[in-house]
Amino acid sequence: MLDQLGNGLLLGIIISVASVALSLLYGVTRIVNFAHGEIIALGAIATLFFSSPLDYRVLFLDKFSPLGLNFVISCILAVLVCGLFGGLLEVFLFRPLRKNDVGNIAVLVVTIGLSILVRHLYLLFATGKVQNFPLELQRRQTYLFFDMTPRNLNVLIIGIIVMIIFGLLLTYTRLGKAMRAVRDSGELSSVSGINSDNIILITWISSSMLAGLAGIFQATINDVRWNMGFLILLLIFAGTVLGGIGTSFGAMVGGLLIGIMVQVSVGLPFMEGHTEAKNAVALGIMILILLFRPQGIFGKKERIS
Amino acid sequence: MSNNLISVDNLKKSFGGLKAVDVQELSFKKGELTSIIGPNGAGKTTFFDLISGFQSADSGEVSLKGKNISNTQPYKIARMGMVRTFQLTKVFDRMTVMENLLFSGSNINNDSFLKSILKLNSQKLYESNLKDKANQIMSDLNIGHMADSYARELSGGQKKLLELARSIINEPEILLLDEPLAGVNPKLAEDILSLITKLSDTGITILMVEHNIEAVMKISERIVVLAEGSLIADGVPNEIRTDTNVIEAYLGKADE
């Protein structure tokens, strides 16, 4: 079981970062964003596009060639692209819907449509092939009591640092406080002095940037696939719910726990020969949490029924 | 005990650290028209929620007709003859006024899947009687012309009337009215008040939460005052008017 701990931590950090992003967006806008996975995939696909060598001809129906940039710069650009994408979604799609008083459920269905649309755009342009970042292969090493490659260890560390910084920003900056105020009260009008449209816009941008980062993590650890975001979306929901919807710290811990549980459950005795069902374990836990402790591990008690 | 229709014994409910309701002993007799008043946040609506089963108490007991109904499902309490309305009017928005009443008047037996799919004659007969009854009530309440409108198209006051109509179609023994006059224009408020008095005269036991003190003083037979969840006064209107505790509670609120 312990040999899976390293894998669990890695899956956990992906889900964790993505859950923090989802949770923040839900907290501020009350949107259950089914297209969250597509923003994650965008992070990975954009990085692939920026960093692949110029002669890499798999992408984009041979119509465009990759840019062949330095990998780190590619990652930074990709995160910015995700932020831009999120901002555009808010300005051109979700803000008009909000102004027209479209209900939450209708918006949820819109995000489903958006997810299907964007995901298949990726299929068209990034092909259905499984692809990898242009990085050399590395051997696993043992750190403390888990195994992973040095690169994946870096991913883990970067992920933790990013979340700490994000937590600090949310706690100590004026904007972060405003976001949390909106999230905790559920009332946009509760914040005076800051334009609520701007708060939502910045929430979309930062949530999307975090999601894009999660996508880069996922692609570095595993690979790039057009539907990679949708495959992990339900686990992200599970992480968010487990930690307590609307709490960033909860989403962070919940995401890590879900990742570890998914991977470690492979080693459980009754799971022998049933590795396919590992995600089912996490989803089952999520359902039980929603039914019996809907506020999650860290959430405040709130009536959701 | 015997002529107490509802009694409350040591009923407690708090949210977080905040005490919402803490009532030692309180009972209501058959046929009484009682108003429950108190400053905002006094726990009036929570008190209603507790006795109608919409929230469960932390401790204590509520009994209806001598039966303990703590932790009983709201619908079961309603079937025992105690029907409530809500502070924020709850009508079935996207159903017509007529449908609102038919649904409320129809008993569960009539609602059954099997009967509905077989369309038995007994159900048809039941429905046509129900329709007559609904028409009667609508014309009594002056909303007959709205029968085929969707409930969402009604004005705030008309919704209050509809909710009231819905509550009385099954001839309940006890009616809990949560702010029946809130947001209603003065003319309609008059009508609702006289309707409540009329209902009370037919022997229905009525409990009413209401902020309009003037109206409360005018029609209540008894007034119960809550403040910060506790009972601070209980008596006929004239006693309450001069009760120092009550005046203090209200003045204290004005002080804020």
Next chain:
Amino acid sequence: MTSAKISFRLIFSLFVTAFSIYLVFLLNPDGAPRILLNLLTFAGIYGLSAIGLNVHFGWTGLLNFGHASFMGVGAYVTLLLMPHAAGREGEVTTTGLPFFAALILGIGAAALFGLLLGLPAIRLRGDYLAIVTIAAAEIFRLLVRDLESITGGVYGIINYTDNFQKYRPLFIDNFSENLGFSPSQAWVCLAAWVSIFITVLLLKRLSDSPWGRALRAVREDEDAVRAMGKNAVWLKLQSFMLGAGIAGLSGVLLAFNYGSLETTVFIPLLTFYVWAIMILGGVGTITGPIFGSIIFWVIISETDRLAYLLFENANGQQLAGVRFLLVGVLIMFLMIFRPSGLLGKKEELLLDVK
């Protein structure tokens, strides 16, 4: 006033549907009947499923995103109860129930699964219920995929169609031969549309009934339903069972249309397809999904041609992607510009709930 409006919408929907069928002939000078049969078979099956979903969402307001699992339970239970072959080795099971007995048990199992999935609805509202139902449906799919010894896992189930095809009347064969159809698909198609006909009659009876009225009341305000002495939980569970049973039937038909059954059929995208059809036809209507489904499948089946024009060097998977992409656009477009769909009443628009 409303009845005139409704009949206008009905005529308009009929017109659009007829036009889209005409389009099939226009775009396919050769082999239009065969394409049309394929399209109408899928339209019938998905339309039936959407009718079931409408009982959940349109009538009762339950945000069910696990619809694919109801179809899956119906299909798997029915097939496994009949003679079939399953798994990597194609292990043959020769004994089993006759088709109709298995079908009834399959539908019953789907309804029971509906009851199970409905339990969370006792406690959860709107978006939370959506997440739980989609997760539960994924758990179902993952378990079916994993229990290879029973369900055939990723290798699926084969050799079961005879159980149903042996009831095929002779006139189908004669008729199909003349038009160049596959007679077995024609038989499935007929079964799907007969199922729709019966289901619609059934639901028409129920929608005006006190039971249907009670479901709509639950959709509007559960607390008020309780305050009127009605058991809202039981009503929701009944709704879940009825809709799931209908979906189960459609799942069985889908299995017979494919000829072999795999778990990948029941991915969440199937649920989203059915949602798109329901919204297109009109949430809360009974016959809306029928029109919605036909139009939907005309769009789906004619996009391949469009995709070829747009992307000359795309592969098969990508071409299929174009139709999914279009489904996404359709869902968004409808939600934003015409949430009441073809037949839905604006006054009863359900999707604007806060």
